Amino acid sequence: MLEKIEKIKADINGFSGISDEEIEAFRVKYISKKSIINDLFEKFKKLSVQDKKKYGQTLNQLKRLAKDKLSSFSNSTKKQDAKNNSTDYTLPAEDDTVGSLHPLRIIRNKIIKIFRDIGFSIEDGPEIEEDWYNFTALNFPENHPAREMQDTFFISKNPDVVLRTHTSNVQIRLMEKEKPPMRVIIPGRVYRNETVSAKSHCFFHQVEGLYVDKNVSFRDLKDTLYYFAKEMFGEETKVRFRPSYFPFTEPSAEMDISWKDGWLEILGSGLVDPNVLKNCGIDPKEYSGFAFGMGIERIAMLKYGIDDLRLFSENDKRFLKQFRGVR
Numbered sequence: 001m002l003e004k005i006e007k008i009k010a011d012i013n014g015f016s017g018i019s020d021e022e023i024e025a026f027r028v029k030y031i032s033k034k035s036i037i038n039d040l041f042e043k044f045k046k047l048s049v050q051d052k053k054k055y056g057q058t059l060n061q062l063k064r065l066a067k068d069k070l071s072s073f074s075n076s077t078k079k080q081d082a083k084n085n086s087t088d089y090t091l092p093a094e095d096d097t098v099g100s101l102h103p104l105r106i107i108r109n110k111i112i113k114i115f116r117d118i119g120f121s122i123e124d125g126p127e128i129e130e131d132w133y134n135f136t137a138l139n140f141p142e143n144h145p146a147r148e149m150q151d152t153f154f155i156s157k158n159p160d161v162v163l164r165t166h167t168s169n170v171q172i173r174l175m176e177k178e179k180p181p182m183r184v185i186i187p188g189r190v191y192r193n194e195t196v197s198a199k200s201h202c203f204f205h206q207v208e209g210l211y212v213d214k215n216v217s218f219r220d221l222k223d224t225l226y227y228f229a230k231e232m233f234g235e236e237t238k239v240r241f242r243p244s245y246f247p248f249t250e251p252s253a254e255m256d257i258s259w260k261d262g263w264l265e266i267l268g269s270g271l272v273d274p275n276v277l278k279n280c281g282i283d284p285k286e287y288s289g290f291a292f293g294m295g296i297e298r299i300a301m302l303k304y305g306i307d308d309l310r311l312f313s314e315n316d317k318r319f320l321k322q323f324r325g326v327r
Protein backbone atom coordinates (compact mmCIF):
# COMPACT_ATOMS: atom_id res chain seq x y z
CA MET A 1 0.00 0.00 0.00
CA LEU A 2 2.77 2.42 0.87
CA GLU A 3 4.32 1.85 -2.49
CA LYS A 4 1.08 2.65 -4.20
CA ILE A 5 0.74 5.85 -2.19
CA GLU A 6 4.26 6.90 -3.09
CA LYS A 7 3.57 6.25 -6.77
CA ILE A 8 0.41 8.39 -6.70
CA LYS A 9 2.28 11.16 -4.84
CA ALA A 10 4.95 11.19 -7.51
CA ASP A 11 2.30 11.32 -10.25
CA ILE A 12 0.54 14.22 -8.60
CA ASN A 13 3.73 16.16 -8.10
CA GLY A 14 4.71 15.53 -11.68
CA PHE A 15 1.36 16.56 -13.11
CA SER A 16 1.77 19.49 -15.45
CA GLY A 17 -1.54 19.85 -17.30
CA ILE A 18 -2.91 23.37 -17.74
CA SER A 19 -5.95 23.11 -20.00
CA ASP A 20 -9.46 22.93 -18.49
CA GLU A 21 -9.84 19.35 -19.75
CA GLU A 22 -6.57 18.21 -18.17
CA ILE A 23 -7.49 19.80 -14.85
CA GLU A 24 -10.92 18.18 -14.93
CA ALA A 25 -9.29 14.82 -15.66
CA PHE A 26 -7.01 15.40 -12.65
CA ARG A 27 -10.02 16.11 -10.47
CA VAL A 28 -11.78 12.93 -11.59
CA LYS A 29 -8.69 10.83 -11.15
CA TYR A 30 -7.57 12.09 -7.71
CA ILE A 31 -10.41 13.94 -5.99
CA SER A 32 -13.84 12.68 -7.10
CA LYS A 33 -15.80 9.84 -5.48
CA LYS A 34 -14.46 7.51 -8.16
CA SER A 35 -10.87 8.61 -7.71
CA ILE A 36 -8.04 6.24 -6.96
CA ILE A 37 -7.48 8.01 -3.66
CA ASN A 38 -11.10 7.36 -2.73
CA ASP A 39 -10.54 3.68 -3.57
CA LEU A 40 -7.62 3.63 -1.18
CA PHE A 41 -9.83 5.09 1.55
CA GLU A 42 -12.41 2.37 0.90
CA LYS A 43 -9.70 -0.22 1.33
CA PHE A 44 -8.40 1.61 4.38
CA LYS A 45 -11.73 1.15 6.14
CA LYS A 46 -11.24 -2.58 6.02
CA LEU A 47 -7.74 -2.58 7.50
CA SER A 48 -6.91 -3.70 11.04
CA VAL A 49 -6.55 -1.08 13.72
CA GLN A 50 -2.81 -1.49 13.60
CA ASP A 51 -2.61 -0.99 9.85
CA LYS A 52 -4.91 1.96 10.11
CA LYS A 53 -2.38 3.59 12.40
CA LYS A 54 0.36 2.72 9.98
CA TYR A 55 -1.23 4.17 6.83
CA GLY A 56 -3.70 6.73 8.09
CA GLN A 57 -1.41 9.72 8.19
CA THR A 58 0.20 9.11 4.79
CA LEU A 59 -3.15 8.56 3.17
CA ASN A 60 -4.48 11.81 4.58
CA GLN A 61 -1.34 13.58 3.40
CA LEU A 62 -1.95 12.21 -0.08
CA LYS A 63 -5.52 13.50 -0.08
CA ARG A 64 -4.30 16.92 1.08
CA LEU A 65 -1.63 16.95 -1.64
CA ALA A 66 -4.17 16.24 -4.38
CA LYS A 67 -6.49 18.99 -3.12
CA ASP A 68 -3.70 21.54 -2.83
CA LYS A 69 -2.54 20.72 -6.31
CA LEU A 70 -6.03 21.20 -7.70
CA SER A 71 -6.55 24.55 -5.95
CA SER A 72 -3.16 25.72 -7.19
CA PHE A 73 -4.46 25.23 -10.74
CA SER A 74 -7.62 27.20 -10.22
CA ASN A 75 -5.63 29.96 -8.49
CA SER A 76 -3.30 30.28 -11.39
CA THR A 77 -6.15 30.31 -13.94
CA LYS A 78 -7.90 32.99 -11.88
CA LYS A 79 -4.71 35.01 -11.90
CA GLN A 80 -4.46 34.52 -15.63
CA ASP A 81 -8.08 35.74 -16.11
CA ALA A 82 -7.51 38.77 -13.92
CA LYS A 83 -4.49 39.65 -15.98
CA ASN A 84 -6.43 39.35 -19.24
CA ASN A 85 -9.27 41.57 -18.03
CA SER A 86 -7.22 44.34 -16.51
CA THR A 87 -6.42 47.48 -18.45
CA ASP A 88 -3.14 47.52 -20.27
CA TYR A 89 -1.85 51.03 -19.76
CA THR A 90 0.86 50.58 -22.32
CA LEU A 91 -1.64 50.40 -25.20
CA PRO A 92 -2.18 53.52 -27.38
CA ALA A 93 -5.12 55.74 -26.33
CA GLU A 94 -8.54 55.17 -27.91
CA ASP A 95 -9.72 57.33 -30.83
CA ASP A 96 -11.11 60.71 -29.72
CA THR A 97 -14.89 60.30 -29.67
CA VAL A 98 -15.92 63.89 -28.90
CA GLY A 99 -18.77 64.91 -31.20
CA SER A 100 -19.27 68.08 -33.22
CA LEU A 101 -21.95 70.72 -33.46
CA HIS A 102 -24.30 70.25 -36.41
CA PRO A 103 -23.52 72.79 -39.16
CA LEU A 104 -27.07 74.18 -38.90
CA ARG A 105 -26.52 74.71 -35.18
CA ILE A 106 -23.22 76.48 -35.83
CA ILE A 107 -24.83 78.91 -38.30
CA ARG A 108 -27.88 79.39 -36.07
CA ASN A 109 -25.60 80.29 -33.17
CA LYS A 110 -23.67 82.77 -35.34
CA ILE A 111 -26.88 84.48 -36.48
CA ILE A 112 -28.14 84.69 -32.90
CA LYS A 113 -24.86 86.20 -31.70
CA ILE A 114 -24.82 88.81 -34.47
CA PHE A 115 -28.31 90.05 -33.63
CA ARG A 116 -27.95 89.70 -29.88
CA ASP A 117 -24.99 92.08 -30.01
CA ILE A 118 -27.30 94.84 -31.29
CA GLY A 119 -30.07 94.24 -28.77
CA PHE A 120 -32.33 91.61 -30.36
CA SER A 121 -33.75 88.95 -28.06
CA ILE A 122 -34.58 85.34 -29.02
CA GLU A 123 -38.17 84.10 -29.27
CA ASP A 124 -39.86 80.83 -30.14
CA GLY A 125 -43.26 79.66 -31.38
CA PRO A 126 -45.27 76.58 -32.39
CA GLU A 127 -44.55 74.49 -35.50
CA ILE A 128 -48.15 73.24 -35.64
CA GLU A 129 -50.11 76.39 -36.32
CA GLU A 130 -53.58 77.76 -36.94
CA ASP A 131 -54.38 79.30 -40.29
CA TRP A 132 -54.76 82.71 -38.63
CA TYR A 133 -51.11 82.89 -37.54
CA ASN A 134 -49.53 81.24 -40.56
CA PHE A 135 -51.62 83.03 -43.21
CA THR A 136 -54.66 85.18 -42.44
CA ALA A 137 -53.20 87.63 -39.91
CA LEU A 138 -50.17 87.92 -42.19
CA ASN A 139 -52.43 89.43 -44.83
CA PHE A 140 -52.46 86.48 -47.23
CA PRO A 141 -55.32 86.99 -49.69
CA GLU A 142 -58.05 84.35 -49.51
CA ASN A 143 -56.93 82.40 -52.59
CA HIS A 144 -53.21 82.94 -52.37
CA PRO A 145 -51.33 79.99 -53.96
CA ALA A 146 -49.16 79.45 -50.87
CA ARG A 147 -52.23 78.24 -48.99
CA GLU A 148 -52.84 75.46 -51.45
CA MET A 149 -52.03 71.85 -50.93
CA GLN A 150 -48.81 71.71 -52.94
CA ASP A 151 -47.01 74.02 -50.51
CA THR A 152 -48.65 73.43 -47.18
CA PHE A 153 -48.89 70.35 -44.99
CA PHE A 154 -52.35 70.38 -43.46
CA ILE A 155 -52.92 68.81 -40.06
CA SER A 156 -56.66 69.43 -40.42
CA LYS A 157 -59.10 71.33 -42.65
CA ASN A 158 -61.91 73.58 -41.39
CA PRO A 159 -60.63 74.91 -39.14
CA ASP A 160 -57.30 74.80 -40.93
CA VAL A 161 -54.32 73.70 -38.87
CA VAL A 162 -51.00 73.48 -40.70
CA LEU A 163 -47.33 72.76 -40.23
CA ARG A 164 -46.02 76.31 -40.37
CA THR A 165 -44.58 77.19 -43.77
CA HIS A 166 -42.40 79.97 -42.33
CA THR A 167 -41.39 81.45 -38.97
CA SER A 168 -43.49 84.57 -39.67
CA ASN A 169 -46.31 83.03 -37.59
CA VAL A 170 -44.36 84.03 -34.48
CA GLN A 171 -44.45 87.70 -35.57
CA ILE A 172 -48.22 87.62 -35.07
CA ARG A 173 -48.07 85.69 -31.81
CA LEU A 174 -45.64 88.21 -30.33
CA MET A 175 -47.35 91.35 -31.61
CA GLU A 176 -50.70 90.10 -30.30
CA LYS A 177 -49.42 89.71 -26.78
CA GLU A 178 -46.73 92.39 -26.39
CA LYS A 179 -46.63 96.14 -26.80
CA PRO A 180 -43.90 97.76 -28.91
CA PRO A 181 -41.03 98.44 -28.83
CA MET A 182 -39.97 94.91 -29.73
CA ARG A 183 -36.78 93.69 -31.27
CA VAL A 184 -36.63 89.91 -31.67
CA ILE A 185 -35.26 87.11 -33.77
CA ILE A 186 -37.05 83.79 -34.07
CA PRO A 187 -35.05 80.73 -35.17
CA GLY A 188 -37.07 77.63 -35.99
CA ARG A 189 -38.04 74.76 -38.24
CA VAL A 190 -40.54 75.18 -41.08
CA TYR A 191 -42.27 72.75 -43.45
CA ARG A 192 -43.26 72.78 -47.10
CA ASN A 193 -44.81 70.04 -49.13
CA GLU A 194 -42.05 69.76 -51.72
CA THR A 195 -40.28 66.82 -53.30
CA VAL A 196 -37.02 66.09 -51.50
CA SER A 197 -33.98 66.72 -53.68
CA ALA A 198 -30.53 68.31 -53.49
CA LYS A 199 -32.14 71.73 -53.86
CA SER A 200 -35.38 71.48 -51.90
CA HIS A 201 -36.62 69.68 -48.82
CA CYS A 202 -39.92 69.20 -47.02
CA PHE A 203 -38.49 70.82 -43.88
CA PHE A 204 -35.80 73.40 -43.31
CA HIS A 205 -34.86 76.18 -40.88
CA GLN A 206 -35.36 79.91 -40.85
CA VAL A 207 -34.48 82.85 -38.68
CA GLU A 208 -37.16 85.52 -38.59
CA GLY A 209 -36.45 89.07 -37.47
CA LEU A 210 -38.96 91.64 -36.24
CA TYR A 211 -38.43 95.21 -35.10
CA VAL A 212 -41.43 97.38 -34.16
CA ASP A 213 -41.16 100.85 -32.65
CA LYS A 214 -42.01 104.46 -33.36
CA ASN A 215 -40.52 105.75 -36.63
CA VAL A 216 -38.90 102.53 -37.85
CA SER A 217 -37.91 103.18 -41.47
CA PHE A 218 -36.62 101.29 -44.47
CA ARG A 219 -33.27 102.89 -43.72
CA ASP A 220 -33.19 101.05 -40.37
CA LEU A 221 -33.93 97.80 -42.15
CA LYS A 222 -31.10 98.31 -44.65
CA ASP A 223 -28.59 99.34 -41.99
CA THR A 224 -29.40 96.33 -39.82
CA LEU A 225 -29.17 93.83 -42.67
CA TYR A 226 -26.01 95.39 -44.05
CA TYR A 227 -24.42 95.01 -40.62
CA PHE A 228 -25.59 91.38 -40.53
CA ALA A 229 -24.14 90.60 -43.98
CA LYS A 230 -20.73 91.99 -43.06
CA GLU A 231 -20.63 90.14 -39.75
CA MET A 232 -21.70 86.88 -41.35
CA PHE A 233 -19.86 86.92 -44.67
CA GLY A 234 -16.96 89.32 -44.05
CA GLU A 235 -16.14 93.04 -44.04
CA GLU A 236 -15.77 93.17 -47.84
CA THR A 237 -19.30 91.90 -48.51
CA LYS A 238 -21.58 94.12 -50.58
CA VAL A 239 -25.36 93.96 -50.43
CA ARG A 240 -28.09 94.74 -52.94
CA PHE A 241 -31.82 95.15 -52.32
CA ARG A 242 -34.29 94.13 -55.03
CA PRO A 243 -38.00 94.99 -54.92
CA SER A 244 -40.10 91.92 -54.13
CA TYR A 245 -43.50 90.92 -52.82
CA PHE A 246 -44.68 89.38 -49.56
CA PRO A 247 -48.29 89.75 -48.37
CA PHE A 248 -47.16 90.85 -44.91
CA THR A 249 -44.59 93.53 -45.83
CA GLU A 250 -44.94 96.74 -47.81
CA PRO A 251 -42.64 97.68 -49.43
CA SER A 252 -40.84 94.32 -49.69
CA ALA A 253 -37.30 93.57 -50.76
CA GLU A 254 -34.99 90.64 -51.23
CA MET A 255 -31.40 91.10 -50.22
CA ASP A 256 -28.51 89.73 -52.26
CA ILE A 257 -24.89 89.56 -51.14
CA SER A 258 -21.83 89.78 -53.38
CA TRP A 259 -20.51 86.24 -53.81
CA LYS A 260 -17.55 85.26 -55.95
CA ASP A 261 -18.23 87.01 -59.26
CA GLY A 262 -21.93 87.61 -58.82
CA TRP A 263 -24.86 88.11 -56.44
CA LEU A 264 -26.72 85.60 -54.31
CA GLU A 265 -30.14 85.99 -52.74
CA ILE A 266 -29.92 85.60 -49.00
CA LEU A 267 -33.19 86.77 -47.41
CA GLY A 268 -36.63 88.35 -47.77
CA SER A 269 -37.57 91.51 -45.92
CA GLY A 270 -39.74 94.58 -45.78
CA LEU A 271 -41.65 97.04 -43.64
CA VAL A 272 -44.43 95.39 -41.69
CA ASP A 273 -47.66 95.93 -43.62
CA PRO A 274 -50.01 98.30 -41.72
CA ASN A 275 -52.76 95.66 -42.08
CA VAL A 276 -50.63 93.18 -40.15
CA LEU A 277 -50.05 95.67 -37.32
CA LYS A 278 -53.81 96.32 -37.22
CA ASN A 279 -54.55 92.56 -37.14
CA CYS A 280 -52.45 92.40 -33.97
CA GLY A 281 -54.00 95.42 -32.29
CA ILE A 282 -51.08 97.76 -32.92
CA ASP A 283 -51.91 101.23 -34.28
CA PRO A 284 -50.04 101.70 -37.59
CA LYS A 285 -50.27 105.47 -37.21
CA GLU A 286 -48.25 105.29 -34.04
CA TYR A 287 -45.91 102.41 -34.83
CA SER A 288 -44.02 100.99 -37.77
CA GLY A 289 -41.69 98.05 -38.11
CA PHE A 290 -39.48 95.93 -40.30
CA ALA A 291 -39.26 92.17 -40.68
CA PHE A 292 -36.97 89.74 -42.43
CA GLY A 293 -36.61 86.01 -42.87
CA MET A 294 -33.62 83.94 -43.93
CA GLY A 295 -32.91 80.25 -44.48
CA ILE A 296 -30.26 78.69 -42.24
CA GLU A 297 -29.52 75.85 -44.68
CA ARG A 298 -28.88 78.32 -47.46
CA ILE A 299 -26.29 80.21 -45.43
CA ALA A 300 -24.63 77.00 -44.23
CA MET A 301 -24.41 75.77 -47.83
CA LEU A 302 -22.71 78.97 -48.92
CA LYS A 303 -20.30 79.15 -46.01
CA TYR A 304 -19.25 75.51 -46.09
CA GLY A 305 -19.59 74.75 -49.80
CA ILE A 306 -22.34 72.14 -49.27
CA ASP A 307 -24.27 71.30 -52.43
CA ASP A 308 -26.98 68.92 -51.25
CA LEU A 309 -29.70 69.88 -48.75
CA ARG A 310 -30.30 66.25 -47.84
CA LEU A 311 -26.90 66.02 -46.11
CA PHE A 312 -28.24 68.16 -43.25
CA SER A 313 -30.76 65.57 -42.13
CA GLU A 314 -29.15 62.24 -43.01
CA ASN A 315 -26.81 62.03 -40.00
CA ASP A 316 -23.94 60.69 -42.09
CA LYS A 317 -21.04 60.69 -39.65
CA ARG A 318 -18.52 61.33 -42.43
CA PHE A 319 -20.33 64.60 -43.14
CA LEU A 320 -20.82 65.61 -39.52
CA LYS A 321 -17.24 64.78 -38.46
CA GLN A 322 -15.93 67.54 -40.71
CA PHE A 323 -17.38 70.12 -38.30
CA ARG A 324 -15.38 68.90 -35.31
CA GLY A 325 -14.00 71.78 -33.38
CA VAL A 326 -16.02 74.37 -35.34
CA ARG A 327 -17.99 76.69 -33.06
Ligand code: PHE
Residues within 6 Å of the ligand: 165, 166, 167, 168, 208, 209, 246, 249, 268, 269, 270, 291, 292, 293, 294
Ligand atom coordinates in the same frame (compact mmCIF):
# COMPACT_ATOMS: atom_id res chain seq x y z
N1 PHE B 1 -41.63 84.44 -44.54
C1 PHE B 1 -40.90 84.73 -45.74
C2 PHE B 1 -40.53 83.40 -46.42
O1 PHE B 1 -40.64 82.39 -45.81
C3 PHE B 1 -39.64 85.52 -45.47
C4 PHE B 1 -39.92 86.89 -44.94
C5 PHE B 1 -39.99 87.12 -43.59
C6 PHE B 1 -40.09 87.94 -45.82
C7 PHE B 1 -40.24 88.40 -43.10
C8 PHE B 1 -40.34 89.21 -45.35
C9 PHE B 1 -40.39 89.43 -44.00
O2 PHE B 1 -40.11 83.38 -47.55
